[in-house]
Amino acid sequence: ARLVDLKVLSDAGLGFGAADGIDWAIHHRFDTWGLSGDDAIYKGIQVLNMSLGGTDNSDGTDASSAAVNAAHRAGMVVCVATGNDGNTGWIASPSAADFALSVGAFTDNNTLDRGDDLVADYSNEGPRLDDGDETHLDEMKPSLLGDGTGILSALGDPTSDGRHYHHINGTS
Numbered sequence: 001a002r003l004v005d006l007k008v009l010s011d012a013g014l015g016f017g018a019a020d021g022i023d024w025a026i027h028h029r030f031d032t033w034g035l036s037g038d039d040a041i042y043k044g045i046q047v048l049n050m051s052l053g054g055t056d057n058s059d060g061t062d063a064s065s066a067a068v069n070a071a072h073r074a075g076m077v078v079c080v081a082t083g084n085d086g087n088t089g090w091i092a093s094p095s096a097a098d099f100a101l102s103v104g105a106f107t108d109n110n111t112l113d114r115g116d117d118l119v120a121d122y123s124n125e126g127p128r129l130d131d132g133d134e135t136h137l138d139e140m141k142p143s144l145l146g147d148g149t150g151i152l153s154a155l156g157d158p159t160s161d162g163r164h165y166h167h168i169n170g171t172s
Contacts, residue, residue: 105148
Protein backbone atom coordinates (compact mmCIF):
# COMPACT_ATOMS: atom_id res chain seq x y z
CA ALA A 1 0.00 0.00 0.00
CA ARG A 2 1.03 3.57 -0.61
CA LEU A 3 -0.36 6.61 1.15
CA VAL A 4 -1.23 10.02 -0.24
CA ASP A 5 -1.89 12.65 2.39
CA LEU A 6 -3.94 15.77 1.86
CA LYS A 7 -4.20 18.62 4.31
CA VAL A 8 -7.58 20.31 4.05
CA LEU A 9 -7.82 22.10 7.40
CA SER A 10 -5.61 24.52 9.30
CA ASP A 11 -3.35 23.34 12.13
CA ALA A 12 -6.19 24.31 14.47
CA GLY A 13 -8.57 21.97 12.61
CA LEU A 14 -10.51 24.79 10.98
CA GLY A 15 -11.43 25.43 7.37
CA PHE A 16 -13.57 24.39 4.48
CA GLY A 17 -11.23 22.39 2.24
CA ALA A 18 -12.70 18.87 2.54
CA ALA A 19 -14.71 19.04 -0.70
CA ASP A 20 -11.69 20.43 -2.57
CA GLY A 21 -9.48 17.64 -1.19
CA ILE A 22 -11.99 14.98 -2.24
CA ASP A 23 -12.24 16.55 -5.70
CA TRP A 24 -8.42 16.43 -5.98
CA ALA A 25 -8.43 12.75 -4.96
CA ILE A 26 -11.09 11.91 -7.57
CA HIS A 27 -9.04 13.70 -10.23
CA HIS A 28 -5.95 11.65 -9.28
CA ARG A 29 -7.68 8.29 -8.75
CA PHE A 30 -5.81 6.68 -11.68
CA ASP A 31 -2.41 8.39 -11.32
CA THR A 32 0.67 6.18 -11.56
CA TRP A 33 2.67 8.68 -9.46
CA GLY A 34 5.59 8.22 -11.85
CA LEU A 35 6.10 4.60 -10.77
CA SER A 36 7.00 1.82 -13.18
CA GLY A 37 7.76 -1.90 -13.13
CA ASP A 38 6.59 -3.81 -10.05
CA ASP A 39 5.86 -0.56 -8.23
CA ALA A 40 3.31 0.42 -10.90
CA ILE A 41 0.69 -1.69 -9.11
CA TYR A 42 0.48 1.16 -6.60
CA LYS A 43 -1.54 3.52 -8.73
CA GLY A 44 -4.28 5.93 -8.03
CA ILE A 45 -6.36 6.36 -4.92
CA GLN A 46 -8.90 3.72 -3.90
CA VAL A 47 -9.70 4.65 -0.30
CA LEU A 48 -10.19 7.99 1.43
CA ASN A 49 -10.00 8.12 5.22
CA MET A 50 -11.34 11.30 6.79
CA SER A 51 -11.27 12.39 10.39
CA LEU A 52 -13.11 15.68 10.30
CA GLY A 53 -16.62 16.95 10.59
CA GLY A 54 -18.82 19.96 10.62
CA THR A 55 -20.49 21.60 13.58
CA ASP A 56 -24.07 21.11 12.42
CA ASN A 57 -26.38 18.12 12.27
CA SER A 58 -26.54 17.21 8.58
CA ASP A 59 -29.03 15.65 6.19
CA GLY A 60 -26.20 14.64 3.86
CA THR A 61 -26.99 17.15 1.10
CA ASP A 62 -24.23 19.72 1.77
CA ALA A 63 -21.13 20.22 -0.41
CA SER A 64 -18.81 17.94 1.58
CA SER A 65 -21.38 15.13 1.59
CA ALA A 66 -21.94 15.61 -2.15
CA ALA A 67 -18.18 15.30 -2.67
CA VAL A 68 -18.10 12.04 -0.66
CA ASN A 69 -20.96 10.67 -2.77
CA ALA A 70 -19.11 11.71 -5.96
CA ALA A 71 -15.97 9.89 -4.79
CA HIS A 72 -18.06 6.77 -4.12
CA ARG A 73 -19.58 6.98 -7.59
CA ALA A 74 -16.02 7.31 -8.98
CA GLY A 75 -15.20 3.92 -7.42
CA MET A 76 -13.57 5.02 -4.18
CA VAL A 77 -14.36 3.88 -0.64
CA VAL A 78 -14.75 6.88 1.67
CA CYS A 79 -14.41 6.20 5.42
CA VAL A 80 -15.40 9.10 7.68
CA ALA A 81 -15.26 9.27 11.49
CA THR A 82 -18.63 10.13 13.03
CA GLY A 83 -17.15 12.45 15.65
CA ASN A 84 -16.62 12.49 19.38
CA ASP A 85 -19.29 14.89 20.62
CA GLY A 86 -21.48 12.18 22.19
CA ASN A 87 -24.52 13.32 20.23
CA THR A 88 -27.35 10.85 19.66
CA GLY A 89 -29.52 11.31 16.58
CA TRP A 90 -26.87 13.67 15.24
CA ILE A 91 -24.33 13.15 12.44
CA ALA A 92 -22.22 15.94 10.98
CA SER A 93 -21.03 16.25 7.40
CA PRO A 94 -19.23 14.58 5.68
CA SER A 95 -20.04 11.45 7.69
CA ALA A 96 -23.72 12.10 6.91
CA ALA A 97 -23.22 11.48 3.17
CA ASP A 98 -25.38 8.71 1.71
CA PHE A 99 -22.35 6.69 0.61
CA ALA A 100 -19.94 7.49 3.44
CA LEU A 101 -18.70 4.48 5.34
CA SER A 102 -19.32 6.23 8.67
CA VAL A 103 -17.18 4.87 11.49
CA GLY A 104 -18.17 5.22 15.13
CA ALA A 105 -16.59 3.74 18.25
CA PHE A 106 -17.71 1.13 20.73
CA THR A 107 -16.63 0.43 24.26
CA ASP A 108 -15.32 -3.11 24.69
CA ASN A 109 -16.19 -4.27 28.19
CA ASN A 110 -13.64 -7.11 27.92
CA THR A 111 -16.14 -9.93 28.32
CA LEU A 112 -17.00 -12.81 26.03
CA ASP A 113 -20.55 -11.46 25.79
CA ARG A 114 -20.62 -9.06 22.83
CA GLY A 115 -24.03 -7.78 23.99
CA ASP A 116 -22.31 -5.47 26.47
CA ASP A 117 -20.12 -3.84 23.79
CA LEU A 118 -22.13 -0.69 23.11
CA VAL A 119 -21.68 2.50 21.14
CA ALA A 120 -19.25 4.55 23.20
CA ASP A 121 -20.80 7.48 25.07
CA TYR A 122 -18.53 9.95 23.24
CA SER A 123 -19.24 8.55 19.74
CA ASN A 124 -21.86 10.37 17.67
CA GLU A 125 -24.61 8.12 16.37
CA GLY A 126 -27.58 8.63 14.11
CA PRO A 127 -29.87 8.48 12.51
CA ARG A 128 -28.77 11.54 10.60
CA LEU A 129 -31.34 14.10 9.52
CA ASP A 130 -33.86 12.98 6.89
CA ASP A 131 -32.91 14.12 3.38
CA GLY A 132 -36.47 13.70 2.07
CA ASP A 133 -35.83 10.72 -0.19
CA GLU A 134 -37.71 7.42 0.04
CA THR A 135 -34.70 5.53 1.39
CA HIS A 136 -34.15 5.67 5.12
CA LEU A 137 -31.36 3.09 5.31
CA ASP A 138 -28.83 5.73 4.19
CA GLU A 139 -29.74 7.76 7.27
CA MET A 140 -28.68 5.05 9.72
CA LYS A 141 -25.22 6.00 10.97
CA PRO A 142 -22.62 4.84 11.90
CA SER A 143 -22.12 2.19 9.22
CA LEU A 144 -19.73 0.29 11.47
CA LEU A 145 -18.02 0.55 14.84
CA GLY A 146 -14.42 0.02 15.86
CA ASP A 147 -12.79 -0.24 19.23
CA GLY A 148 -12.03 3.40 20.01
CA THR A 149 -11.88 3.40 23.80
CA GLY A 150 -8.60 3.49 25.71
CA ILE A 151 -6.42 3.24 22.61
CA LEU A 152 -2.67 3.54 23.22
CA SER A 153 -1.52 6.45 21.08
CA ALA A 154 1.53 8.63 20.59
CA LEU A 155 1.27 11.68 22.81
CA GLY A 156 1.78 14.08 19.92
CA ASP A 157 3.15 16.87 22.07
CA PRO A 158 5.61 18.78 19.85
CA THR A 159 7.66 19.74 22.93
CA SER A 160 8.31 16.08 23.84
CA ASP A 161 10.99 13.79 22.46
CA GLY A 162 8.39 11.66 20.61
CA ARG A 163 8.68 8.64 22.91
CA HIS A 164 5.64 9.28 25.11
CA TYR A 165 2.27 7.58 24.82
CA HIS A 166 -1.14 7.87 26.43
CA HIS A 167 -4.58 6.25 26.23
CA ILE A 168 -7.24 8.20 24.36
CA ASN A 169 -10.75 7.71 23.00
CA GLY A 170 -12.08 8.56 19.58
CA THR A 171 -13.81 7.59 16.37
CA SER A 172 -10.80 8.38 14.17
